[in-house]
Amino acid sequence: MPKSKLTDRFGRTVNYVRLSVTDRCDFRCVYCMAEDMTFLPRQQVLTLEEIARVARNFVDLGTEKIRLTGGEPMVRKDILELVREIGTYGLRDFAMTTNGSQLSHMAEPLRKAGLHRLNISLDSLDEDKFRTITRTGRLSHVLDGIDAAREAGFRGIKLNTVVMKGRNDEEIPELIEFARRKQVDISFIEEMPLGEISEHDRGLALCTSDEVRDIIRKRHDLVPATEDSGGPARYYRMPDSPIRVGFISPHSHNFCSTCNRVRVTVEGRLLLCLGNEHSVDLRRVLRGNPVNDEKLRQTIINAMDLKPERHHFSSDGDVQILRFMNMTGG
Ligand code: SAM
């Protein structure tokens, strides 16, 4: 595997790319979307071939890890074809983030198509609360999906929970017991101020990772895990379980100094930081140079100079980034 040719002004090496494959979704989670969303017209969205071309060129530049995300990746028609194609690029790690709604029938085909790992969002184990948070989701479908994923033999499965005060914070012990029972990792995420929402006040809803950890420690010892994911999550282990418990804390712990990742939106905008607007239009380069990849690679290399040193999320709930998470590719 070639060493990454992508280094930024602060000496950080970028070897991890998150590709958004759609801005659409079958859920409308309250922290991610407005209830009434307008989605992108088709011609603005990269084709599957264009997404694969972006992926291939990142791999040529030394990328070792790709995560497909969205929106909900599974609502993109022919997603399996894209997974099959990227699965041939020899990645060290190939993952997808999903809401799990279609996993009961998609888990095995995804695994067979070459996907290594899955992150599945799960914010509540209560059918009514799950419905309130996702607005349209059915908990039973996601639970069936988690079981199907376990049976499909992925290298790793992790649950992702966005914790909101007064919404699902009282379910933290139950979610931990669920993850222990199913033998899957779980990460708790602080809500980020991406996109303007009116449904709740993010400042009031913020439940910090320290608070979540204190709740878990009432029942379980949490020992910091020695391995480093290189990412924003801090991992812990419990003495009597093989699972890892992660905390993603954009507010309370700044993780920018070790950031190794960039994102590409489904419009082909290369985003250098989740918490900043810096971006480069790859779609223009892709469509302007349909055969030769040299310009695309050079544009990606040059874009590294734009990667900012850090993000500046504030915890008062103010929106600093107007993009919704479904546009960004969480
Ligand atoms: N639809 C898939 C899903 O829900 O897993 C993939 C896309 S979703 C945007 C990726 C992750 O971002 C999910 O785990 C979701 O919970 C998280 N997310 C969305 N909006 C967020 C926000 N404002 N703050 C923190 N996490 C957020």
Ligand code: SF4
């Ligand atoms: Fe859809 Fe995922 Fe956003 Fe929820 S978090 S609305 S499932 S994209």
